Amino acid sequence: MSEQGHVVLITGGSRGIGRATAELAASRGWKVGINYQRDAGAAGEAVATIQRAGGQALAIQGDVAIEGDVIGMFDRLAEAFGPVTALVNNAGIVAPASLLADMDVSRMRRVFDTNILGAYLSAREAARRLSTDRGGPGGAIVNVSSIASRIGSANEYVDYAGSKGAVDTLTLGLAQELAGRGVRVNCVRPGIIDTEIHASGGQPDRAWQRAGVIPLQRPGQASEVAAAIVWLLSDEASYTTGAILDVAGGR
Structure with a gap:
């Protein structure tokens, strides 16, 4: 399956599910923007991997919780590869395990700013640029x-x-x-996936420690989630919108 001509921005694309998605999309012919917040080295490695395989990719720094950064990400990608045709709204953070009663407000603000405001800002910018009634490509x-x-x-x-x-x-x-403006919107809900996010929450071995609660008896791999994401992006999912797809090993 070739998706030549498509340009996708992947927020949080330098590691884990985001990176796996970037690599898979690039292998299908997509031009890929890999957004990262801090780790320029990881983003550069992801771009280099894609380029070595013959794909096209660009690393783009930015914080999804900052409106100007989000607008800038789309601008830079469009300048490099042409009109953006897709968004993978992937950037997200987790904090160390805690009861709600013990959480301070600064922690909650960090999580909500990235995971909610960041997702909404990124989706808003995509809606503005992709919608056919605003001159976008769909x-x-x-x-x-x-x-x-x-x-x-x-x-x-x-x-x-x-x-x-x-x-x-x-x-x-x-x-x-x-739906009437040429843009499909879907969602993938991963379960316990063996990525670096667990370490950022203070539990690097959490994925395998929790394997017993998963019907398939193992954590998922980032590549397995990426496969679902890229299918939803692709023309093969042309009649799918508003779907929430669980990729969670049966949980």
Whole structure:
């Protein structure tokens, strides 16, 4: 399957699910913008990997919670590769495991600013640029949520779970807004995936420690989530919008 001519921005694209998605999309012929906030080295490695394989990619620094940065990401990608036709709304953070009763407001603001405001700002900019009634080319948005939005993540990350619930709702509402404007909007909800996000939450071995609660008895791999995301981006999913697809090993 070739997707020549498509240009996708992947927020949080330098590692984990974002990087796996970038590499898979590039292998299908997409031109890829890899957004990162701090780790320029990881973003550069992702770009180099794609280029060595014959693909086209660009690393773009920016904080999704800052409106000017989000606008700048889309501008830079369009200048490099032409009109943006897709967004993978992937950037997200988690904080160390905690009861809600013990969380301070600064922690909650950090999580909500990145995971909710960042997702909404990125989706808004994509809607402005992709919508055919605004002169855009049409295209697709895939939001990356989490199975946490359905199970609540009690005793660990109820703030993170709540932020991903907002992403689910964004998907449902925006899909209806853009259905007549040439843009499909869908969502992938990963379960426990073996990526670096667990280390950032203070539990580097969490994915395998929790394998027993997963019906498939193992954590997922970033490549397995990327496959679902790229399918939803592709023309093969042309009649799919407003969908929330769980990639969670049966949870």
